[in-house]
Amino acid sequence: MNILVVGAGYVGLVTAACLANKTNRVVCVDTDPKKLAKLASGQIPIYEPGLKEIVDAAVSNKYLTFELGIKAGLTKVESESTEPTLVFIAVGTPQGEDGSADLRYVLAAAREIGQQLTQPAIVINKSTVPVGTAESVKGEVAWQLFQRKCFIEFDVASNPEFLKEGAAIEDFFKPDRIVIGTDNENTKANMLKLYRPFVDDEKRLLTVGVKEAELIKYASNAMLATRISFMNEIANICDRYGIDVEDVRQGVGMDSRIGPAFLKAGCGYGGSCFPKDVQALVRIAQSVGVEPLVLNGVESRNKKQKQYLFEHIVAKMGKDLTGRKIAVWGLAFKPETDDMREASSIDLIRALCHAGAQVVAHDPVAKEVAEQVFADLIRNGRLTLVDHAMAATQDADALALVTEWAEYKTADLDALKQSLKAAIVFDGRNHLNPVVMKQHGFHYAGVGRV
Template sequence: MKITVIGTGYVGLVSGTCFADSGNDVTCVDIDADKVELMRSGTVPIYEPGLNHVFDRAIRENRLTFTTNLEEAFKDSEMIFLCLPTPPGADGQADLSFVLGVADELGDLFNKYPGYRVVVNKSTVPVGTADKVKEKISSKTDQEFDVVSNPEFLREGAAVEDFMKPERVIVGTQSQQAAQMMTRLYEPFVRSGNPIIVMDERSSELTKYAANAMLATKITFMNEIANICEKVGADVDNVRRGIGTDSRIGKRFLFAGIGYGGSCFPKDVQAIHYTAEQNGYNFQILDSVMKVNEDQKISIVEKMKEYYGDSLKGKTIGIWGLSFKPETDDIREAPSLYITDKLAKMGVKMKAYDPEAIDTFKKASTEETLAHMTFEENRDAVLDQVDALIICTEWNEFRRPNLDNFTKRMKTPVIFDGRNLYGLDRAAEAGLTYFSVGRRAVGV
């Protein structure tokens, strides 16, 4: 099939590349000319494990091309995927200006290059957006087309694997023709038997928000259990193992930490809360989820204030990990942004390292925060002469360091671990002062 993908971020580039890999001809469009130039020269502009390999193959076989020109991409296309940003507005509402702006342009192009096409919305969008996109296009053309909702469930860091082997594909459409085309397109990805679930557009749009809100709630619930563990002297890892074996609960998403971040959970929780409000419903549980997560992100700073008191000002603190989770360079809504901002405002100096996200962090951070920070090219250089270390992201290379390095290189071996990477006995044996989440403090 001839496919156009509009927007080449984490979702668009992965979708376009994987569609090309399964034999389709894909043209990716982006308004960012530098990014398009980079991709044309064979460079993947984001860090996503495994993407390079599939990307190179698709380009070599001439099935994946890039342009800034929407018209050029549109003219021969049969399916047009919208993979555009839907950032949160000030009131939490999803900003649809990118999606509706492109829909507006599509109307004129339908007139210029007639023929049935399916416009597929892969962005995460509020209920009713498929109707709005349809109205926008219809206001310009009477050509035949369908608008399908096809929310994306890939996880950054495992995006290629998730896209190639999705646990399910959701297709929101009431058009048989569009459903057939979508099924044909996705069949190669679900050969092991995972379902393609066809439903109406509104249910499909809500499915994506329901999934993310449920996962954010699960994480937050566990973080609250961790906070109680700290109060009553229980160990959240034991509690996790104890409840995770209950198949009704499941083992995943039960790890306590310093809150969820990223480009999806925070904005999607806000957006579904806003939709509920607009429809006269108070989604109460999500009020708590948002509030608890806000506090959780800076819970490490609170622990540091408690431990150091007024002497925190003027300390030099190392930071391991900046991205919102491992295996990505995405920094959006990462706890590291909130923690470094707070510490900078308190006059703390910081030395940080992340395997992939230093550049994105620098772009996302404020000048004030950056003025308090330096960056190192490797993990261990951060340790030299720091008063304490914060672990923000559970990159693999932070899991098994030589703990002696902490005592040898740091001024004082004090660790504030936001991801519970080390066993308490191991930390004690190594002579660390070790604070983690939902477990007793060691060496205090």
């Protein structure tokens, strides 16, 4: 099939490369010339395991090409197309000032699609968008076609994306489900044809109405965030009673109605989606007069949980950290990504520096991103970023682990103990084994662990 993907970010680039991998002809466009220059020279602008391999393969087989902007992209796709062009919108939907999803990029893309379209098309919203956005996109495209006095058949569908950063390729090729939101039989047939090669069982292809699909995305992310905030609250109770939250997690997760996934307590969830999507759903609820009691709680618990490590460090070491050196392991919001959006490391490092501490931090891949995020702290000498985990801990008064990278789990504990000035470890992801840590003579504090 002939496909245009608008946006070469996490979702757009992965979608484009994976669809091209199944012998669809895909043109991926972006408005950022720097991103395109990187892609043109064979570089991948983001850290995502396995992405380079499939982009390289699709490009060398000529199934995937890149263009600057929708106009160039549509011209190319339509020149090769005899059936309706599938146009995926995969642009950002950042948080607006009031917490709601900012649709300016989605609507600008829709406008330009309407201005440039010359052949029948199915426009597909892959971006995470509030209920009713497909209708707005339809209105925008139709208005542009009307102004051009063009009658071109088109439809708008919703096809939210559920991939996780760090496992994006695997998630795309082996999805739990693919949600296709459409009320149009022709659109449904085209979408099913496109996605059949990605599922082992047709039951994984869920076709629903457009609005239902839009809400499924927010409800899914909010449900996952709820599980995390819930377990974080349980971990805080565990702390008070001296109970091990890992045992509680196991016992709870063994109930088949609950299941074991996404119950790990820690120092709060981050990333580009959970924080913004929970807030956007709060606004969606409020906009129709529903008081989002549960969602507000999920968000408040997460904000509080992001202070967990700092509060425990201060409880152990005192409020004034002047002259203290704290090592931080992990900056990305989770392992296998260099994404630092809403990362818990940001709250911790800023709080530590504010309390007078000197911070030395390490992350296997997010150093470059961190240099921008913390430019002010680096400039005024409060924060140093280093290339090796053990370089961060050298002569530090304590270590705080914020991201559960595999290399931290296998760290040489004797070498770690020797490099630290004091053998104190705060583990914000319950990544290390408390028994082993204590055997090695560390003062070890996890989240809800004994």
